[in-house]
Amino acid sequence: DAKTTQPNSMESNEEEPVHLPCNHSTISGTDYIHWYRQLPSQGPEYVIHGLTSNVNNRMASLAIAEDRKSSTLILHRATLRDAAVYYCILRARDFDTDKLIFGTGTRLQVFP
């Protein structure tokens, strides 16, 4: 699986937008970009995923660069509950395994 690079930590104030970057310069044409987050004392949970086009769902938006070498997870209005470790993961179109490879992620702190 291709590697991703994320900042170790980021900070935000409550109700402000948060842009969490992820670099994946070795991404292949069929790799999906997934984001998961892990709230304190909980298991990872799915946030959003995309292939080429920008994606929106009730939790967040995913902006994918035109060359697909980077992406940004956007939380439109951060809440205290969004404080978590966010993982950017590439998933290859590989039918032999469905393993998620977690990196170190970005720890997001949200201040009131």
Next chain:
Amino acid sequence: EAQVTQNPRYLITVTGKKLTVTCSQNMNHEYMSWYRQDPGLGLRQIYYSMNVEVTDKGDVPEGYKVSRKEKRNFPLILESPSPNQTSLYFCASSFQGAAKNIQYFGAGTRLSVL
């Protein structure tokens, strides 16, 4: 409600005493997996299963066993636990075979081996 259920949530045991951590999912997923999470090492896959009676080793399988006799259940077995297996364990499940598939995780089992 779609969910992955692990039991127990917390477990303290002693070296060598066999234990089983159960995992059950209600989403009819083919793929199930076990991860362990340790400080500084992140989440690492222990074993996975592509379907009933099909299991394979992940990255850190030593000291663990699994079985997949039913589609919904994927227990993790520690035949002779040792202190280095003290960790936070997560079970996950998903439909199998597509990179767009979402994985669902259990709430975790915190295991301490004394």
